Amino acid sequence: MKAYVIERAGGPEALQLRDIASPEPGAEEVQIRVRAFGLNRAEVYLRAGKLGDIAAPRVPGIEAVGEVIHDPSGTFRIGQRVATAMGGLQFARNGSYAEQATVLRDNLIAVDGIDLPWEELAALPQAYLTVWGALDKRLGIRPGQTLLVRGATSSVGMAAVAYAKARGLKVIATTRSTDNGLRLRDIGADEIVVDSGEIAGSVREIAPAGVDAALEVVGASSVRDTLKTLRPFGAASVIGLLGGPPSLERLHLMLDLPGASALSFFPSGLLGTPALPLRDSPLAWIAGEIAARRMPSLRSETFEFDQVRRAHSVMQADRALGKLVVRV
Known part of the structure; x- marks a missing residue:
């Protein structure tokens, strides 16, 4: 071959x-x-x-x-x-x-x-299975919640926007360029925030009490700022490393983490392991939704x-x- x-x-x-x-x-x-x-x-x-x-x-x-x-x-x-x-x-x-x-x-x-x-x-497979693992299995998203997707113009970020919208969430998506806003809205983003490096203030204008969950695709370079967008008992999951090495120095548990919030890293290497079997993954449902034009x-x-x-x-x-x- x-x-x-x-x-x-x-x-x-x-x-x-x-x-x-x-x-x-x-x-x-x-x-x-x-x-x-x-x-x-x-x-x-x-x-x-x-x-x-x-x-x-x-x-x-x-x-x-x-x-x-x-x-x-x-x-x-x-x-x-x-x-x-x-x-x-x-x-x-x-x-x-x-x-x-x-x-x-x-x-x-x-x-x-x-x-x-x-x-x-x-x-579909890699992007949507990663999103399913992080959003469903780690963050436990539910219809009616507000999700922040930081780094939404990456392929996995776009999958997160489309999947969360199909699941009934309000989605705030970030991009470094205003030119990408229309595309993000087309795939399901309700609100667009242009990422200048610090977005917490802009996100809080949209969701004053904080977002329920955040998906961090940029990585360690922006995760502290992303954490500031969470409501108490909210949660963030890091799935990408677009912003550089995966090291976070001197994380202050009291100052950097909102009250009772959670921070995790979801590695796609868990897919298909005993910890995360794929038999109940929504991939076939997602493919069917795209075929029916209910998802982009x-x-x-x-x-x-x-x-x-x-x-x-x-x-x-x-x-x-x-x-x-x-x-x-």
């Missing part, structure tokens, strides 16, 4: 298209025919050598959609449409930048019977398999407002 392989760190040119063997699935694995995959910052970091030395050839990619080729357990049938994310992809096993992938069964979700093309399905598509551009290098250049240059996907 053909797959993109990284043999040494570098720019997009480090992605080399090679013929490699497709590993046979083990007892806990499923082999799939990859039809499309989404692009993520984790793959840029791997390619650039920011995730450690590349001691052996690596196939990048942490999510995919496609059809089942072989499931030794018989849980999934041959030809069944499925989606996958994480489960060691690109780290403990070959990633999804390939014609075939062998994935953990626990990280596979059936999406058959949904009238969406592969490229639309490929825009977040896909911004689709590339062909031989355009992966160009796709990485677009992603690295921050030229996309939405999800980039590759059709195999």
Whole structure:
């Protein structure tokens, strides 16, 4: 099969298209025919050598959609449409930048019977599963609450806006550019705040008592200011590191945390583990809502398999407002 392989760190040119063997699935694995995959910052970091030395050839990619080729357990049938994310992809096993992938069964979700093309399905797994884990499992969002999404123009931030709105929340979204406001409103944001580095005052003008929950995509560089937007007993979850290293120095528990509020970090590596099984994830429901046009598509551009290098250049240059996907 053909797959993109990284043999040494570098720019997009480090992605080399090679013929490699497709590993046979083990007892806990499923082999799939990859039809499309989404692009993520984790793959840029791997390619650039920011995730450690590349001691052996690596196939990048942490999510995919496609059809089942072989499931030794018989849980999934041959030809069944499925989606996958994480489960060691690109780290403990070959990633999804390939014609075939062998994935953990626990990280596979059936999406058959949904009238969406592969490229639309490929825009969903990693972003929406991460949002589900943080918003539902960590923050416990409920209809009628107010959610702040800081860093809303990232693909996962946009997924958070769209998902929270579909779940009946009021959504305040931040962006560094006023030009992005219309797009954020189109996907469900009720209020837009331009992020100058300090937004707590502006958010408090919208929600004087504070927001119920906050999703922090920017990371440690802005989390103190984000915490100031919470109401007592509110909660914030960090899911992104767009603003730099994940270290927060000298956090003052009394001054930086509002009364009885909570701060957590949600790692998408939990997806599919015993701590967070995917059997009750809403991914199939989300795909159905998008197919019915009750939720917006977040896909911004689709590339062909031989355009992966160009796709990485677009992603690295921050030229996309939405999800980039590759059709195999």
